[in-house]
Amino acid sequence: MVCLGNICRSPLADGLLRKKVSENDLSIVVDSAGTSGFHAGEAPDRRMRATAKELGCPIDNLRSRKFIVNDFDTFDVIYVMDKSNRSNVLSLARNKEDESKVKMILNESNPSMDLEVPDPYYGGDQGFIDVFNLLDEATNVIISKIKGE
């Protein structure tokens, strides 16, 4: 799961998918990163943590890190939150195989529409709730597909 800062959107996507992977007894490694590295080592944004906890998916233990080229080797799928994240990650791709791993996460719930998870950083509380609902739905679809439903 990749966004810009790895303190709002991608840690929530990470936490939601990890929780659902665990609840469904799947053996899948989930992680998240930011393209910027501005917040490396930090816990998720206080407002994102509060919303996540209130809605049943605490993410206090996650820590921000920067996306690295090696992530293309470690992971089969790299979900990005918006088009800017996508172009930042694609700029690090070494070949077509790397490029093919990069997907807009909301295309899981809204196929082929290239919808973006809005960056809630500079907005109000509702933005964090909206992000939660969008990512909850998208991660439900990811789990259903993995389970072959």
Ligand code: 4NP
């Ligand atoms: P995120 O949100 O990419 O969802 O983690 C942001 C967090 C921090 C900044 C921008 C977006 N920032 O500019 O510091």
